[in-house]
Amino acid sequence: MIPDIISTKGLSKRYGSQFVLNDVSLNVKNEDIYGFLGQNGAGKTTTIKLLSGLLIPTNGEIIIDGMDMNNESRKIKKIIGLVPQDSSFYDNRDALSHMIYYGRLKGLTKKDASEQSNALLNKIGLKQAKDKTVGHFSHGMKKRLGIAQALLNNPRVLILDEPTNGLDPVGIRQIRELLRELNNDGITIFISSHNLLEIQEICNRVGIIDRGDMILEDSIDQIRHLESNGVITVGVYNLTPEIINLVGSLEFVVKTELKSKDILDVFVNYEEDAKPEINKLIVESGGRVFKLIENSLSLEDAFFNATKIRD
């Protein structure tokens, strides 16, 4: 079993009397690309700030790589890299001096910090701009610098708060590819976003947060199925009302909908054996199946289903 590198138990954050995060428990496995989804104001940034030690939790515990944030925050900070949502650098300083400064804060010597900074700026595509003051950087360049500084001293976990927000399609693609590459190098990635397509593209596991509550956490495939009430489109020659009734009586079938004289949409709760079961039943009832397609929902549909239930 793959161990958890990040886990929280009963994590809560309250401002005044209002809970912005309520009893959140999440588990990120080693080398996951974990997508953290939620609408604006759902509690994504609050969770990320708690994971990186910027906020003090009201209740609950955060364990990263077996260390408790309450007691070993310094050690934890050395193995995580944070990319905050807003790229707030010192405008009067150049990219390289930022990198060296942050590298030294991460415990690198001046020489190592300088070497790593140059290598990372090169990797992230900022080699040409390394001596340019950050005040003159574009939004995309600042985002990339944000990622580069988080990679100093080879973190085990990279935490990114909406890293592609405000980037053009080329920039988004570059960052997506970079994240995949980093994950292949063994870095666990925790990425928050409300861009569901982006999460679907790169993540293997997902957590969905809604109004401060963690409502779902699983692999992307599982969530798509779990939340799908999936639709299986069945094409049957000589489709009779009896066959439709029989299919509708199956335990995992929610409802059936006749699309045309020989096409039937079967709405099912997620079930591994749904397709063979339906096929078997129709054939045994004298029908001839010419089409059987499972239309699994997109992550977007699954997300809306999951959050809609709570409204």
Added chain:
Amino acid sequence: MNLSETGVIAEDELLRGPKIKYLLSISGIFVFLCLLLIHYSTSLLSLFPFENGVNIPHYLISYLLVLVLAPFVVMVASYDFISNEMETGSIRYVISKIDRTSFILGKFLALFIVFTFVVSVIAVMGSIYAYFSGNALHIGETVLFWILSSLYLGCFVSIFLFISTLSENNKTSFLMSIVFIIILLFLFLQGYDNYLKYLTPYFYGIENIGIFRGSSHNVEFIKLLKNIFTMILYTTLFLSMSLSAIKRRDL
């Protein structure tokens, strides 16, 4: 606290900090003002009741300037040292890498070094000036001027750093600093019989003024040590409050 992290923060602030040029400029003006007053100290002698008229008390003039004007210089230099990082959000990049304690101590160290350096320049220049104007060198006085002025300014650095740590933005920090300095002045001016004066660094600064009146044999060493100890305590107290405040803060 981690010494290496504290050192990196202080070093960076001193060499590349966004305010360092500005800080050195106002410190430079302050040093120039002190030297100007030292130069004209002979003419200013009549303004003060000196115990002897032989040696020109160069340091008294500078020390008075440190007592009166330097707290405002320190305020202008340090009110936004933390609050600016909070306001811009740059603190998040730093605090996600190091301990909060190291951050505050590093900032304090940077400011304290700057003002200790400023005081050192005044002390050395004062000595040189005194020597070339035919006065005897008073090494003890120079060292005391340096120690007492540095500690006195250290108190104010820790006060304004604390206010900056509490503030969400620069504007709030500036207003709170002004209000606080007015309160300190008010408490100090309450009169000699009032215990409230003990709450202000002004009191401990002025208590030491006798040392620079040109009659070092009158120095009460117990009182001097007590004042030095109190100023260290004062600085430690405000620094501890800053550390406590930053540890509880959401960034």
